[in-house]
Amino acid sequence: MQGVPRGFSLTHFFPLLLLLVLPARANDSLAGTWQLLAGNLPGEAAAALTTTTSADPRERALAEAVVLVARQPLTDARLLEAERRLNALAAESDEVGAAALYLAGRLHQLHFSTPDYAVAAGYFRRLAERQPASPWAQLGLVKLALLTLHVLPEPAGPAARIAAVEALLPRVTRPPLRRDLLIVLGRARLFHNLEPDRARANLLAADAIGGLTGLAAADVTLQIGELCFRAGDDARAREYLQRFMAENEADPRVFTVQQRLRAMATRKGTL
Amino acid sequence: MSQGPIRRYPGWALLAAAFLGSVFWVFTRSVPLGDDRPVTLRIAHWQIEQGPPEGIDAVIKRYEELNPRVRVKQVRIPATVYRQWLRANFSGGIAPDIVEYGAWLDGLADFPARYFEPMTTELMEPNPHNAGTPLAGRPWIKTFVDELLEQRLNSPEPGQYYAVNLTRGSVRLFCNRELLREIAGTEVPPRTLIELRQVFARTTERARRTGQPLHALAGSRDNAMWLMEYYMGGLMIRRARSLDLEGVHGVYPRHIQRAYLEGSWHFADPELQAGLAVLQDFARQMRPGFLQLGRDEAVREFLSGEALFIFAGTWDATTLRRSAPFTVAALRLPQATRDDPVVGSQVMGPFSDGDNSTSFGFYLNRRGPNRATAVDFLRFLTSYEGSRIFSANSGWVSGIAEVPVPPELAAHLSPGDGYSYGANFIFAGPHLRMAFERNLHQLVGPQGTVESMASVLEAEAPAAVRADLRIEQRTANVVVLPQDARIAALGHWMATTEAGVAARLRLERLEAAQTQSEARALMIGRWLQAAEAAGPK
Numbered sequence: 001m002q003g004v005p006r007g008f009s010l011t012h013f014f015p016l017l018l019l020l021v022l023p024a025r026a027n028d029s030l031a032g033t034w035q036l037l038a039g040n041l042p043g044e045a046a047a048a049l050t051t052t053t054s055a056d057p058r059e060r061a062l063a064e065a066v067v068l069v070a071r072q073p074l075t076d077a078r079l080l081e082a083e084r085r086l087n088a089l090a091a092e093s094d095e096v097g098a099a100a101l102y103l104a105g106r107l108h109q110l111h112f113s114t115p116d117y118a119v120a121a122g123y124f125r126r127l128a129e130r131q132p133a134s135p136w137a138q139l140g141l142v143k144l145a146l147l148t149l150h151v152l153p154e155p156a157g158p159a160a161r162i163a164a165v166e167a168l169l170p171r172v173t174r175p176p177l178r179r180d181l182l183i184v185l186g187r188a189r190l191f192h193n194l195e196p197d198r199a200r201a202n203l204l205a206a207d208a209i210g211g212l213t214g215l216a217a218a219d220v221t222l223q224i225g226e227l228c229f230r231a232g233d234d235a236r237a238r239e240y241l242q243r244f245m246a247e248n249e250a251d252p253r254v255f256t257v258q259q260r261l262r263a264m265a266t267r268k269g270t271l
Numbered sequence: 272m273s274q275g276p277i278r279r280y281p282g283w284a285l286l287a288a289a290f291l292g293s294v295f296w297v298f299t300r301s302v303p304l305g306d307d308r309p310v311t312l313r314i315a316h317w318q319i320e321q322g323p324p325e326g327i328d329a330v331i332k333r334y335e336e337l338n339p340r341v342r343v344k345q346v347r348i349p350a351t352v353y354r355q356w357l358r359a360n361f362s363g364g365i366a367p368d369i370v371e372y373g374a375w376l377d378g379l380a381d382f383p384a385r386y387f388e389p390m391t392t393e394l395m396e397p398n399p400h401n402a403g404t405p406l407a408g409r410p411w412i413k414t415f416v417d418e419l420l421e422q423r424l425n426s427p428e429p430g431q432y433y434a435v436n437l438t439r440g441s442v443r444l445f446c447n448r449e450l451l452r453e454i455a456g457t458e459v460p461p462r463t464l465i466e467l468r469q470v471f472a473r474t475t476e477r478a479r480r481t482g483q484p485l486h487a488l489a490g491s492r493d494n495a496m497w498l499m500e501y502y503m504g505g506l507m508i509r510r511a512r513s514l515d516l517e518g519v520h521g522v523y524p525r526h527i528q529r530a531y532l533e534g535s536w537h538f539a540d541p542e543l544q545a546g547l548a549v550l551q552d553f554a555r556q557m558r559p560g561f562l563q564l565g566r567d568e569a570v571r572e573f574l575s576g577e578a579l580f581i582f583a584g585t586w587d588a589t590t591l592r593r594s595a596p597f598t599v600a601a602l603r604l605p606q607a608t609r610d611d612p613v614v615g616s617q618v619m620g621p622f623s624d625g626d627n628s629t630s631f632g633f634y635l636n637r638r639g640p641n642r643a644t645a646v647d648f649l650r651f652l653t654s655y656e657g658s659r660i661f662s663a664n665s666g667w668v669s670g671i672a673e674v675p676v677p678p679e680l681a682a683h684l685s686p687g688d689g690y691s692y693g694a695n696f697i698f699a700g701p702h703l704r705m706a707f708e709r710n711l712h713q714l715v716g717p718q719g720t721v722e723s724m725a726s727v728l729e730a731e732a733p734a735a736v737r738a739d740l741r742i743e744q745r746t747a748n749v750v751v752l753p754q755d756a757r758i759a760a761l762g763h764w765m766a767t768t769e770a771g772v773a774a775r776l777r778l779e780r781l782e783a784a785q786t787q788s789e790a791r792a793l794m795i796g797r798w799l800q801a802a803e804a805a806g807p808k
Binding site: 249 | 384416417423519620626688690751755761766782789793
């Protein structure tokens with residue numbers, strides 16, 4: 001019989017012990033998977049799913065569907081499979097079902113090689129009617145507004161489209177999403193050169209909700225200041241332009257804003 | 272007389288000498304084949320002109336003195352292959368820990384979200400390498416002179432910071448000071464376009480008189496395009512302002528493209544013709560055949576004393592200063608003024624020739640094996656000490672606050688005294704730019720005229736602008752698509768756990784950014800639809 005080699009110690013068995021221990025350390029929650037997906041790491045999320053054991057099956061199925069949508073290479077066949085799974089989940093009216101309906105709409109809005117905006121809008125409408133308070137329904141209403149403004153065949157004409165979106169506004173009750181929709185509405189009015197006063201009111205309402213950061217915040221502040229200047233509301237224009245300068249010292253537009261303030265001073269004889 | 276052992280056994284003696292020499296070398300001079308430091312970081316960039324590599328090397332040397340466990344290797348990649356190199360290395364999973372990247376790099380819009388790791392948390396905390404310096408205790412982000420404005424503009428996820436920037440700069444007219452004195456009789460640089468044209472005329476006269484090869488401007492296609500970008504941007508400000516329907520005090524390429532397709536501007540417009548006329552005028556100060564030459568050729572021409580000026584970015588300043596056998600002065604390129612006899616009627620006011628925003632951004636490879644060490648190295652690189660070392664050895668102005676600007680570099684900074692509308696009508700998209708470059712001979716060739724150039728561009732632009740607008744739309748969608756999975760994950764995670772305020776804010780910012788990007792892409796789609804419906808322009 002061969003003897004134990006000299007220098008034997010337990011460390012020689014560490015790899016084997018590790019193998020025995022690993023399954024026992026598998027996750028029993030999907031938190032790690034969601035974090036990886038939130039970090040745009042779908043490959044790692046798929047791997048994490050394989051070590052997750054006792055998560056809620058509906059939540060797990062949702063995570064699997066999201067991984068299907070997020071991983072490359074993405075094909076229409078894979079998206080169809082994702083939609084089938086999402087529709088199965090959407091049969092129940094819980095938060096997983098709401099998320100599934102929302103994502104199914106997004107597949108048709110953006111992910112398939114040929115978008116079908118009418119189908120996407122159908123998903124968002126169904127979700128908003130079924131679970132209006134769900135965060136997914138609220139977000140779906142914002143996406144429905146975008147489709148209505150720009151791509152759905154009806155209503156026709158810019159004014160009618162804007163009116164249809166205005167009608168959706170009371171249904172969007174979550175403040176950050178309401179703010180985003182107000183900005184979209186205001187900019188659509190500017191884009192179509194319709195009702196600049198109402199565009200200004202939309203942006204002011206969005207600013208009152210707050211919470212914007214970075215370039216989005218700078219742009220909205222500057223837009224309000226400039227639109228107020230154009231409308232002759234110099235007091236408010238000055239307030240917003242000065243706020244822009246205070247919050248964005250290194251922005252290359254500071255010089256232009258300074259010129260605007262000078263123009264106002266000349267116009268009114270005050271600054 | 273008996274012979275000594277060396278004469279008797281010369282072969283053995285030679286062998287013994289070689290052996291002793293080898294022993295001496297091994298114990299005193301050689302380095303181990305393998306690295307004796309357990310952690311190796313790699314940092315890659317394309318700034319391989321003179322200056323930055325030396326600056327980074329000096330910082331690395333100091334960092335390695337402070338951190339005996341770490342080896343840092345600088346990977347220098349030529350700009351011409353950088354995009355392909357980046358794509359291949361990240362796809363293959365062998366990319367360095369830290370890489371330079373820019374949001375303007377064509378075809379790499381997916382990179383930050385896919386491959387880079389945000390450093391937001393670290394940026395909100397003080398940089399430990401600033402202890403005992405004027406920046407001690409300041410959050411890292413507050414130590415950058417512009418608080419990383421570029422990241423606020425271009426981050427794929429609003430509120431998240433993916434890069435730290437090293438430097439800032441501008442575009443300048445570099446001048447051979449001694450030659451200027453000889454030609455103009457003074458070292459006082461020209462301050463207006465009128466004075467500059469006078470110097471051009473004297474230079475031409477001197478070349479004719481002496482028969483020596485001499486031109487006012489070092490010539491190459493690159494330098495000509497930079498000039499074009501500069502003057503066209505300045506002369507189009509009034510038109511750009513008229514296109515700013517959204518009131519954001521600026522125009523993006525998509526606005527310029529839309530306006531063109533709607534017929535709001537043409538190449539026959541007086542502002543555009545004025546810009547083309549300036550370029551034609553400047554091109555005549557360059558040597559014949561400059562369109563076939565690259566920027567290195569222009570640098571060589573300037574360094575050999577065959578050109579009085581070279582117009583370039585401050586990224587070339589170190590190369591020029593270190594290689595020139597004469598004094599190189601960095602001047603602000605004189606701008607067209609309202610009293611200019613050629614283009615004055617199109618001038619609205621001074622325009623920006625550089626701003627104080629920082630650049631030369633370094634990003635963190637999210638799959639790099641040494642994240643903590645990589646962040647620590649970036650902290651040192653952008654610390655007060657690291658920035659001083661970098662600036663002193665590179666000749667580039669630091670992007671870090673309180674770091675003294677050496678007197679010879681002060682001229683590289685612009686005081687923010689000009690309009691900046693982003694109004695580059697000629698370069699509003701890659702296809703339009705290509706059309707312009709392809710036909711440049713129509714303007715600056717021997718038979719070239721402003722009218723023929725405008726006419727050719729008018730013929731080619733509709734297709735080019737449509738193609739560019741489609742790219743804008745695709746780019747907006749590329750940013751939007753991966754955000755769906757992220758929003759779904761964050762949203763569900765928040766609904767099922769106590770994810771906290773940070774996660775909620777992250778979700779709200781992602782949703783807001785996605786909605787605005789989508790709105791933009793859909794608007795562009797409508798513009799394209801309208802253009803298609805209107806038929807060929």
